[in-house]
Amino acid sequence: MAQSSQQDLAPHEEGSSKDLYLHTDSKASPSNALEIITEVESYFESPEDSPNSLFDDTSPVSATDASFEFSSGGLPVSPAQTEAPQIPGLFFDPSVLVPPELANDVVRFCFEHYFNRPGVNQIMLFGVASGSPTSPSSSGLPPVLATLLSTVSSLSKPSLSAETYDLLFPRNPATARQAILNLYQPGEGIVPHVDLLKRFGDGIVGVSFGSSCVMDFAPVETAADAAPVHLFLPERSIIVLSGDSRYAWTHGIDKRTSDLVADGAESRVVPRGVRLSITFRWLLPGADVVGQDGIFPGT
Numbered sequence: 001m002a003q004s005s006q007q008d009l010a011p012h013e014e015g016s017s018k019d020l021y022l023h024t025d026s027k028a029s030p031s032n033a034l035e036i037i038t039e040v041e042s043y044f045e046s047p048e049d050s051p052n053s054l055f056d057d058t059s060p061v062s063a064t065d066a067s068f069e070f071s072s073g074g075l076p077v078s079p080a081q082t083e084a085p086q087i088p089g090l091f092f093d094p095s096v097l098v099p100p101e102l103a104n105d106v107v108r109f110c111f112e113h114y115f116n117r118p119g120v121n122q123i124m125l126f127g128v129a130s131g132s133p134t135s136p137s138s139s140g141l142p143p144v145l146a147t148l149l150s151t152v153s154s155l156s157k158p159s160l161s162a163e164t165y166d167l168l169f170p171r172n173p174a175t176a177r178q179a180i181l182n183l184y185q186p187g188e189g190i191v192p193h194v195d196l197l198k199r200f201g202d203g204i205v206g207v208s209f210g211s212s213c214v215m216d217f218a219p220v221e222t223a224a225d226a227a228p229v230h231l232f233l234p235e236r237s238i239i240v241l242s243g244d245s246r247y248a249w250t251h252g253i254d255k256r257t258s259d260l261v262a263d264g265a266e267s268r269v270v271p272r273g274v275r276l277s278i279t280f281r282w283l284l285p286g287a288d289v290v291g292q293d294g295i296f297p298g299t
């Protein structure tokens, strides 16, 4: 699969594999969100036919069931690991999950407010440079996402170093947060990439809703040849990318309808359902200005 540099992912950048159409959507905008951007097309990789059911049953099936693909190219892939890989700055604890009630609230809110029209599969929300885990309502994000952020903050604190925790959840944020909502149908993915270096700072946190998936990581330097690390991200799990894992490794999701996952000495196939991911990132200073010289074209 093609690797994408961070430039390829910039909306409207030349060289992007697909044209992106951005528009602000004031109708769908909760009053406390600064801006909502709907990307009608995105850099997602899609299969020929996308199933249209939402959040289907995704119970695992036997790895010997030949009806499930193991990779987009039909080539076998090694089973994904279920524990955090040894990638500096990557934090992942499979036992730390967002509570189901909050996950339901988040999914319901996002479908009602953002994914309520055909063709919309990506939404960007921008918070403000204030608010903290202790007063999430002042983040400028919709309340349910502010609650998600504060829940992720308390859930992940024990697994994070103090330094990484402060990076993600500083007492007095100096820059604004972006929340990007990505909706994947089974069979869709996202090309391996490093999140935009000029737009986003260090410390990225992502939460999976509705379905698991396997995220692939590869070192930037050797991404073309090196065997990627495959990590199984269960529904409601939290992943943190900082330091090397944010800057020196690509991350991506192969376009498959099922994933092969290690299960002790065995492996199992886990079908993918509709997955919503919510990723929180820091906008770099100056990247929070919307306009010709701001976060949109040309930056």
Ligand SMILES: O=C(O)CCC(=O)C(=O)O
Pocket (backbone or CB within 6 Å): 180, 182, 190, 195, 206, 251, 277, 279
């Ligand atoms: O869906 C995900 O978990 C990853 C999304 C992502 O990497 C991005 O939006 O930059």
Ligand SMILES: [Fe+2]
Pocket (backbone or CB within 6 Å): 193, 194, 195, 251
């Ligand atoms: Fe990313």
